[in-house]
Structures are given as structure tokens and as C-alpha cells.
Amino acid sequence: MYDRIFAGALLLLSGLIAWAAAQFDVPFQYEPLGPKAFPYILSALLAVAAVWLMIRPSADGWKPTKEVVLRLGGALVLMYGYAFIYEPLGFIIATAVVGGVFSWLFGEKPIKAGVYALVMSVVSFFLLTDLLQLNVPVGTVFGG
Amino acid sequence: MEVLSALATGFSVAFTPLNLFLVLFGCFTGTLIGSLPGIGPINGVAILLPLAYSIGLPPESALILLAGVYYGAEYGGRISSILLNVPGDAGAIMTTLDGYPMSKRGEGGRALAISAVSSFAGSMGALLMMVIMAPLLSELAIRFGPTEYVMLMVFAFTCLATMVGSRPIKTLIGTLIGLVLATVGVDSGTGVLRFTMDIPNFFDGVDFLVVVIGVFAISEVLVLLEQWVNNDLKVTPVGKSFVTFADIVKVRWVILRATVIGFFIGVLPGTGASIASAVAYGTEKRMAEGDSDEFGKGDIRGLAAPEAANNASAAGAMVPMLTLGIPGSGTTAILLGALLMFNITPGPLLFEQKPEIAWGLIASMFLGNIALLVLNLPLIGVFVRLLSIRQSYLIPVIVMLTFVGIYSIHGDSFDLFFMVILGIFGFILRKLHFSLAPVILGLVLGEVLEENLRRSLSMSGGDWSILLNGNITIGLAIASVLALVLPFLLKRIKGKGRTAQLQAELDD
Known part of the structure; x- marks a missing residue:
């Protein structure tokens, strides 16, 4: 269950990253990739990984008193x-x-x-x- | 011969009074930190890094100090493993298997001495291999362009994901979190501010030190607090037994094999002492077939193997860090971050342009290991007595040092708040069985990876196939695929039992 919650948060984060990257105001850029591409890639990978973790979470190990x-x-x-x-x-x-x-x-x-x-x-x-x-x-x- | 003159340069750096003092101090502190239950090499290096930075040591001296703490802690880790059955960190887990039974039999002194000699032999052997290999590797790496670097990092992350931690997916997520953290701040290519949330402190990026101390040291304090129970640990007595010549003769091949295994596992990006010692132990147990009943009950071979291996891997992990700028373990990732803070970019040119750093470090490690052998044979009693320092006295000092260190960098309370928040985050990650080293590796390598990726695609005008344009890149790509597929195949072939058990042990 903890893993699922965490994966949910990560999914949210990956969405936020993509959204924020889309907002970057890039006045000029000399190369094909620019400052947006790397965050997009990370966001996509993070989303895939989060969904994977959500489908197959580990058992909850932490039961503090x-x-x-x-x-x-x-x-x-x-x-x-x-x-x-x-x-x-x-x-x-x-x-x-x-x-x-x-x-x-x-x-x-x-x-x-x-x-x-x-x-x-x-x-x-x-x-x-x-x-x-x-x-x-x-x-x-x-x-x- | 070139190597010898380079090494001579290194020794002239290592023999200056300041550096000599720092080697001894680092090794002593490292042994101390390694032997205190719960505080491993990573935390020791993390806590001392901002202090070394703020008191204004020259880069080679800072590195010599931090490296001393690193391999000193690999020595020290065995003391609590053998006498308390409490490993100082993951790399020392295997030492408990045969070390603790020996000390329960009253052979604590013998166990400590054998492990000290094995550690020494492992380190020295690995250092010799390092002296031979590092220049060769840096000659190869000089031909590396941006595309090779991108593929090398892909390979490093693949190794990391399949070999470290409880589950590949969790290691991958940890790496991604580190990479995301690395993108925060002003983009060097265009000057665009990324993910700063309009907080000025983030404009020049998330501070590496704050992340390291928060994620490791602060979360460690929380873990220690959680595990704390109100009774003192029982230290088994050392006894009068000592290592004999016959013991050393018996384990000489064990040590040699474990050294080679440890060194090469250490060189592999991302895999550190915990895997090296586990593999060495497993190998020796299989080699001793028919005669392996004593393993786990206090066999000196089972003690010598992991000890030689984890020290050899500490030296091995430095090789890719120095020659390629790709750390071989979590702790070397911190050392790499330390070099970057001093505006020194490790890589193939380091050996030519800054020989005093590369060779000075290597030479200091020779001296350090001799010092450690002396510290660990006759003076072992001092460290054993320090084992019984109570946590109620130790923890306040650790908390204080983290705050002093972080505050001294910028003199800004913001960093302190951010550090505590990262500590909570690190604690959550640990409780969910994520390993923390990938986060640091991602953070350290993020900027280099993005820069090289963008440069590669500038060269090709946006064509991604440039990433597979040469022999080296294709070779690295194949190696990455193998690193991804092989562990699963091996698991299939060998059956799940042993690997799963190994994982469970490393997991904690």
C-alpha cells in the first residue's frame, strides 16, 4: 500500500515536471534539444516506472509502534x-x-x-x- | 616507467606534513566511524565533506582526507560486525557470518587480526591493480566524445538498476529522482530557470551537500532513533587469541581471489562493497565444496574473503571515478561531488593536467593502508573500547556536525530547513526499501549526462542514431543490454533460492 501511495505521488510529480517544462520560456536556442527535452524524457521514464510500481508494489514492511x-x-x-x-x-x-x-x-x-x-x-x-x-x-x- | 615517475610525484604530494596528517587523521576517524554501529562510510564522508570544504583545504588534501575516511571505514566496519554482530553498513554484513561465531568462541582477537590482515592485503592488491589500470583506462577514455559518455552513463545506470537494492524498478526510480534534482536551477545552455519555484536559493541548483547530508545523515539519525532500544549492546570480549602464520597461509589464495573479485566489482559502475563481499563469500563457499560445513560457524576463509573483497572494491570504485568521472559506488559518488565542488572535473585529463590530485590520492592510499594496519593490529583495543560509546552521547554530536557543516557553506538557514525536509524524504525512501546511493549518483551525473546528450544531438542535428555511431558506443549498448538481461537469466538457471536470499540480506 505504501508503495502505491508513493507511486501515485511520483506519477503526480512526473506530470508536474512535464507541465512545468512546457511552461519554460526559451527566448533563443542554438541546439536541437534545448532545456525542455531532458526533463520531458525524465518525466516520461518516471511516469512509466511509477505505473509499474503501482501495478506491482512490494508488501508493506514498516509497522511502527x-x-x-x-x-x-x-x-x-x-x-x-x-x-x-x-x-x-x-x-x-x-x-x-x-x-x-x-x-x-x-x-x-x-x-x-x-x-x-x-x-x-x-x-x-x-x-x-x-x-x-x-x-x-x-x-x-x-x-x- | 612513466607510472613510476607519476607515482613519485604522488608520493611527494602525500608526504607533505599537512597531507600526511590528513591521511592519518582520516584513517583514524574512518575506522572510528566505521566501527560505530549504524554509521557507515557514506555517512562519515558525507558529514565531513562540508567541513573539509569550509575550512578551505586545497582540493587534493580534501580528497585525501575524505578517501582516508572512506577506506578507513571499510576497515572499521568489521569491528562491530565481529564483536557485536551489528554491521556498520551493508558492506560489512558478510563479515558477521563467520566473524561473530568466532568471537563467541572466544577467538575475537584472532578474528579481528585475520580480518585486518585480509583488509590490508585486499587494499594493497587492489591499489596495485589501480596503478596499472587507471592510466590505461584514462588513455582509452581520452578518445571518448559526448556520445560515448552518454552511453557510458546509460551502462552505469543499467548496472546500478540490476545489481543494487531490493528491486530494479526502485533503483531506477531513485536514479530518476536524482536526475530530476540535478535539472533544478539555471540551464547552462540557454540561461532558462528550471523548476526553481521562484526560490532564489535554487537558482544555481540544488546544493549537492545539502542533499547528501539530508538524505543520508539526517535520515540515519531517524533510523537510529527508530531502532533504539533501552539496553546497551553486549560487546563480546576480544580474548588473547591472535592470528598465526598458519592462518595466513591457509587463506592466502582466498584473499587473492577475493581481492580480484572485489576490485573488478568495485570498478563496475554503481556496484560497491556490499555486492563485492557477498560475491566473494559465495565464491569461496562454492570453491570449498565438500569442506564448506564450517562456513557460517566461524571459518576463517569465510571471514577473510568478504574483508579482502570489500576493501578491494573501495579502491576499485575509485578507478572509474578518477578516470571517467563515473563513480563506482555511493561513497565515490560523494567524492566525485566533492571534486566538482572544487571545480575539478574528474576524467581522462585528470591524470595529465592534475597529477597531484590523481596520483597524490593513490599514493596517500598506500600510506593510509599501512597506517590502518598499524592502527588495527596493536591499537585495536582502543576502538573496541569506543564501541561502548552510548548513542545518547553520539547522536547529539552527529546532529550538531550536520548543522554546522551545512550552515558553514552559505551561512543561510534556508539550507538547514531544506536539509531536514530532505532527511524526511530520505527516511521515507529507506522505509520503502529504496536504496539511497542511486539518488546521489543521479544527482552527480545528471548535469554531465544532459550536457553530453545535448552536445551529441547538436552534432547530429537532432538525429538520435548518433548515439550508436561507433564501436565504443555500440559495445557499451550491448554491455547495457547484457547487464539488463544476464541477472534474470542467471536467476532462471540457478534457481531462485540463493539469489533471493542474497538480495534479502543486502536489502536491509
């Missing part, structure tokens, strides 16, 4: 949140918070997880900025 779904959802929210606060709050705070929760998600006790993440983020901040001279955000709220 409720707890697993919750944990995965939590991790996604966490990573999305990380991306959200990474620049404004800066590396140290963002990493300490997100790293701590991740450590806890993987079974560490809350206090130990928090301490570990704080130490990790401070130490890595100085390693990354001073030793490797990478572009690590200080945090725009601090004027960085």
Missing part, C-alpha cells in the same frame, strides 16, 4: 526547531537545548543529558571557531 512514531515526530520537530533557532539564538544555546533533548530521546537521564549537551556545545563552539575557523553563528539576538 505508537511510541516510535511519537519519538520520530519529536525528533523532526526538534530538528526543525534547531534550524529555526540556529541563527537567531546562536550556536551555543541552540545546540545545548537541542542536543540535550536528543540525548534524552536516546535514553539519557534529563539532568545528565543537559549537562552533557551544554559542555559539548561550549567546547565545540571554540573548537569550530578557533581551531577550524568555521562560520558558526553567535546569535543575531546578541548582535552577532
Whole structure:
């Protein structure tokens, strides 16, 4: 069933590709193929492959428990949140918070997880900025 | 003799202090990454690539570092396979079959040492073949025009589809997704913007690094989280046993055969360590007919074969990557992407125009393998102790490194959001049993494929028959058809049992 849903999405995608490619406004072109042909070919192949998969899907192998779904959802929210606060709050705070929760998600006790993440983020901040001279955000709220 | 002087140039590059340090560091990190359960060579290289790029290493040094991580991880993969029965990645699955039974018998030390020696012999043998073959292949490839490249890529994708992953159709779909991603951005021929959805960040294309890290590393974190259970893995003790001279004499032909098999499977586009080790194991089991009862219960031949083969294939996979610009495996696809980021196009001219990169890399691999043997025989205890690092400490570091790496490229949060979305996509693909390597291969090769296709048809004025205009193109076309048909025929002849079982093992 999952395969069929996915194949349906791919079929939709292949249609979108062909439609979008048809909209390209090509003012001039010196060669016979141009920018549209390759997307058309890919779209056609993708459509055929998607239909094939729809006719002969594999059995559903994935049956997560409720707890697993919750944990995965939590991790996604966490990573999305990380991306959200990474620049404004800066590396140290963002990493300490997100790293701590991740450590806890993987079974560490809350206090130990928090301490570990704080130490990790401070130490890595100085390693990354001073030793490797990478572009690590200080945090725009601090004027960085 | 030309080869020797070229190799000398390579060693002069590899022996600079920076590169020497990077070889050692890469091999150490690689062994570490390979031995940590769940994090294979692909993730290691993916996570380190943006860092190597952002700290401004020269291209040959970056490549030396990343390659060190790559083959170091092929060594490291066996540690968790043997001691924990948990393969670090697909290439190490075969090692568990005979390695784990040995360590349960209390011969963990012997198993680790035999596999280290086999890995070393496999790598070195493959490197020698590489030194001989790479210049020959690049001489052949110099005569390649656009049509030959198109057909070569068709051949690569066919090999990929029929040999990698659970089902050909799924590999094909993965490749197509990668190719579609490659078309996003401004079209170099006409300046037309394609599939950018009016998002400025997509105008110069989908960033290769964001895709690699998202699809591999982020989805890996999700998979680890899903599989996580609240008890620590039990490391079987290493014991005092060690490899004996008699052991090595017993497996010398096994190693030699496995090295040759591994190297050539590695050279084949798209097929990497997992297939090489499986084929080598299968071959040895058949060769030992009448005496094969011990296979699967801790036979040293069953341990030496896959180990020699997966390391040989790591070197073999570099050959088409360097000489043709067509990667032989998922990890070399990332290395190829890394070279492209440094504005270096691998291909036949690489050996002549940038000998310091091609030969520097090869020379560094000789040094790296010697370093790895040293790391893996006397210092094995260090890595064994690292096996018991808890995931609750490891995962935050991995997540942090992915974010730091991606942010450091453009300094734009957009890339971070896009990376997480691609991570979800990669996770879905994995849960539906799509392999991820084809996506990366499609992404890396998409632009080259389209460019060569368009150039070919410009030459012929739109006539598609130009794609079959010469001996090389026709040969490649025949090879593609064979690659498509042979696996099915073989399956018919041999009966479904063994192949299906092999597939199921590779599948996970």
C-alpha cells in the first residue's frame, strides 16, 4: 500500500515536471534539444516506472509502534526547531537545548543529558571557531 | 616507467606534513566511524565533506582526507560486525557470518587480526591493480566524445538498476529522482530557470551537500532513533587469541581471489562493497565444496574473503571515478561531488593536467593502508573500547556536525530547513526499501549526462542514431543490454533460492 501511495505521488510529480517544462520560456536556442527535452524524457521514464510500481508494489514492511512514531515526530520537530533557532539564538544555546533533548530521546537521564549537551556545545563552539575557523553563528539576538 | 615517475610525484604530494596528517587523521576517524554501529562510510564522508570544504583545504588534501575516511571505514566496519554482530553498513554484513561465531568462541582477537590482515592485503592488491589500470583506462577514455559518455552513463545506470537494492524498478526510480534534482536551477545552455519555484536559493541548483547530508545523515539519525532500544549492546570480549602464520597461509589464495573479485566489482559502475563481499563469500563457499560445513560457524576463509573483497572494491570504485568521472559506488559518488565542488572535473585529463590530485590520492592510499594496519593490529583495543560509546552521547554530536557543516557553506538557514525536509524524504525512501546511493549518483551525473546528450544531438542535428555511431558506443549498448538481461537469466538457471536470499540480506 505504501508503495502505491508513493507511486501515485511520483506519477503526480512526473506530470508536474512535464507541465512545468512546457511552461519554460526559451527566448533563443542554438541546439536541437534545448532545456525542455531532458526533463520531458525524465518525466516520461518516471511516469512509466511509477505505473509499474503501482501495478506491482512490494508488501508493506514498516509497522511502527505508537511510541516510535511519537519519538520520530519529536525528533523532526526538534530538528526543525534547531534550524529555526540556529541563527537567531546562536550556536551555543541552540545546540545545548537541542542536543540535550536528543540525548534524552536516546535514553539519557534529563539532568545528565543537559549537562552533557551544554559542555559539548561550549567546547565545540571554540573548537569550530578557533581551531577550524568555521562560520558558526553567535546569535543575531546578541548582535552577532 | 612513466607510472613510476607519476607515482613519485604522488608520493611527494602525500608526504607533505599537512597531507600526511590528513591521511592519518582520516584513517583514524574512518575506522572510528566505521566501527560505530549504524554509521557507515557514506555517512562519515558525507558529514565531513562540508567541513573539509569550509575550512578551505586545497582540493587534493580534501580528497585525501575524505578517501582516508572512506577506506578507513571499510576497515572499521568489521569491528562491530565481529564483536557485536551489528554491521556498520551493508558492506560489512558478510563479515558477521563467520566473524561473530568466532568471537563467541572466544577467538575475537584472532578474528579481528585475520580480518585486518585480509583488509590490508585486499587494499594493497587492489591499489596495485589501480596503478596499472587507471592510466590505461584514462588513455582509452581520452578518445571518448559526448556520445560515448552518454552511453557510458546509460551502462552505469543499467548496472546500478540490476545489481543494487531490493528491486530494479526502485533503483531506477531513485536514479530518476536524482536526475530530476540535478535539472533544478539555471540551464547552462540557454540561461532558462528550471523548476526553481521562484526560490532564489535554487537558482544555481540544488546544493549537492545539502542533499547528501539530508538524505543520508539526517535520515540515519531517524533510523537510529527508530531502532533504539533501552539496553546497551553486549560487546563480546576480544580474548588473547591472535592470528598465526598458519592462518595466513591457509587463506592466502582466498584473499587473492577475493581481492580480484572485489576490485573488478568495485570498478563496475554503481556496484560497491556490499555486492563485492557477498560475491566473494559465495565464491569461496562454492570453491570449498565438500569442506564448506564450517562456513557460517566461524571459518576463517569465510571471514577473510568478504574483508579482502570489500576493501578491494573501495579502491576499485575509485578507478572509474578518477578516470571517467563515473563513480563506482555511493561513497565515490560523494567524492566525485566533492571534486566538482572544487571545480575539478574528474576524467581522462585528470591524470595529465592534475597529477597531484590523481596520483597524490593513490599514493596517500598506500600510506593510509599501512597506517590502518598499524592502527588495527596493536591499537585495536582502543576502538573496541569506543564501541561502548552510548548513542545518547553520539547522536547529539552527529546532529550538531550536520548543522554546522551545512550552515558553514552559505551561512543561510534556508539550507538547514531544506536539509531536514530532505532527511524526511530520505527516511521515507529507506522505509520503502529504496536504496539511497542511486539518488546521489543521479544527482552527480545528471548535469554531465544532459550536457553530453545535448552536445551529441547538436552534432547530429537532432538525429538520435548518433548515439550508436561507433564501436565504443555500440559495445557499451550491448554491455547495457547484457547487464539488463544476464541477472534474470542467471536467476532462471540457478534457481531462485540463493539469489533471493542474497538480495534479502543486502536489502536491509
